[in-house]
Amino acid sequence: MTGAVPPWAARLRDERRDREWSQRDMAKRLVEAASEETRGHLPARESIIRNIKSWEAGEHRPRDPYPTLYARAFCLDEAVIFNSSPLVSQAPTESDELVSVMVAEPALPWIWEPRSTASAIYDVTRSDLMLDRRQAVKALAITAGLPLIDPVQRWLTKSPRELPATSRPGRIGADEVAQLEATADVFRTWDDSRGGGLARKAVIGQLNEVADLLRDSHPRDITVRLFHVMAELAKIAATMSWDCGMQTAAQKYYVLALQAAKPTGDQPFGASVLASMARQLLYLDRPQDALELIRLALDGVQTVGTPRLRAMLHTREAWAYAALGRHEAFRRATDAAEDAFTEICEDDPDPEWISYFDAAEFAGVTGGRYLEMARQNSRHAADAVTHIGRALELRKRSSMRSLALDQIGLAQAHLLNGDLGETVAAGSAAADTAGQVQSDRVRVQLRELYVEITARSDSAMAGLSQQIRETLAR
Structure with missing residues (x-):
């Protein structure tokens, strides 16, 4: 009998059991997942339980709105549960x-x-x-x-x-x-x-x-x-x-x-979450979506955001503009971030969750955006070197992940600037730091640096290439 059960039916049963829910619990979760309007049209709880038994046996497939309710209850994609297209x-x-x-x-x-x-x-x-x-x-x-x-x-x-x-x-x-x-x-x-x-x-x-x-x-x-x-x-x-x-x-x-x-x-904290969501989308090359989230965040803290928070949000806004190739908008957003940053009063402390955004972080984020623009126009490479170099001067040694990202970025900026000696120095420091950090972001960016230097086929880069390869292998 088990072999005759469709995969989607087995998935409904297994997901429920993995969570140690009874079928009665499952019925309760489906009702909770419904909107107030939908909830009013659902049958009695006992009827839902009978349907759950029938669905898990594969006798018939759930009809709307139940696929959506299952997806919400399990926090999984509907297509994953019901085995539709990948x-x-x-x-x-x-x-x-x-x-x-x-x-x-x-x-x-x-x-x-x-x-x-x-x-x-x-x-x-x-x-x-x-x-x-x-x-x-x-x-x-x-x-x-x-x-x-x-x-x-x-x-x-x-x-x-x-x-x-x-x-x-x-x-x-x-x-x-x-x-x-x-x-x-x-x-x-x-x-x-x-x-x-x-x-x-x-x-x-x-x-x-x-x-x-x-x-x-x-x-x-x-x-x-x-x-x-x-x-x-x-x-x-x-x-x-x-x-x-x-x-x-x-x-x-x-x-x-x-x-x-x-x-x-707490609107300010919510805005910081939106900024983090935007940063992830920028990393995944979705700058327009990231920009929409940042605009929502800025709208939400117009009257309650501290200068430090507003400065951080404007740097994310500038990041999105740089990724979209809107360089004038990037400069305007960067200027807005600088203006907000100058308003920070150390005697009026911010919440702990925004304290990471200090002068080093500001310089590092800005330098990283100049680095992106330098890939299209090398004249921005010098600005990238200046800002990332300042970030490294100010960066706390305990912030290992940010330190590694700065060092990698500086090596990439020096490489675009044609300064191979500085590239080797920054890249070697980056490999050392990256070896002490567990971060996919660091690993990906270090691999990008490895690809860039090996493409040069320069004997001066051979030692650095080997060092990075060993770090990535670890």
Whole structure:
């Protein structure tokens, strides 16, 4: 009998069992995944349970709206569940260069109701903890265009539902929440210094614990703080997933971070999540979509954004313009970033999550954009050398990932400038630093440098080429 079950039916059953849901639990999840309008047209719970039994037996295929509800409940793409046409390109091995990512419409968990957001994060993290990373790297379908931009606009237009208030003590108090907040700070520091790697699972586990806590009732102030911790951890999980080459997971966690931030009313943090989503899209060569997200972020913090946050957002805006070849717009956005940066008052501290954007980061991001433009016109190479060089002078030695990216960028800028001696010096330093970082971004950019220097067939580059090859092999 098992052999006669269609693959999609077996997938429905296996995905449910993997999450340790009963068929009654599955029915509840399908109802929760429905919109308020759709929910009113669904049959009684017992009828849904009978349908689930029938679907899992392969007796007939679910009809609308159930395929969509399954996709939302499992946080998987509908095409993946029901075995329709593939959405992803050939999966890369960990030693390959970044392959182009196919744009699809996976079921990103667009949920703006607080309790549903917590439940979604709990389920996603629980599945993630059981997922083999090599399999996750193969999933390279991302959402872009209107399917991404339209739902994100609800971050601005849709008011958060009131959090349920209770005076009953929850499982934790203010001291325990403070410890969770401190843990998030530690994970953020680790991410900045070493990249994703082994710490990713620890972040996912902590995120799962916080989401589990939010399935209970707590006093309002505790609930708001827990949502904020959950949002921060989801954002860190997204960045670490990206560093592990898990682009689909990264985008999903960014979306969850944005939704978790909504109940807190923290517009600036939400804008920072949008900026991170835009940076990922820029990395995946989707500059127009990235620009749309940055514009939404800027709109959201017109009156509440600190100068440091606005400066960061304008650098992302400039990045998108540079990628689009709009060089005058790039300069205007860069000027706006500089103006905002000069307004920063060190006596008025920013939140910890934006403190990374210092003078070194500003210079490094700007230099990286000049480097991109120098590939079309070498006259920009000198500007790239100047800005990236300044970033390296100011960069904290503990920020290993950013340090490695700066060093690689400087080597590439010197190469475009025709200064082979400086290329070797910067490239050698980059290989040393990259060997201490677990980051897919660093690996990809170092591989790009390797390809560029080996194309020169210059004997002066032979030693550097060998050093980079050995680093990539490790």
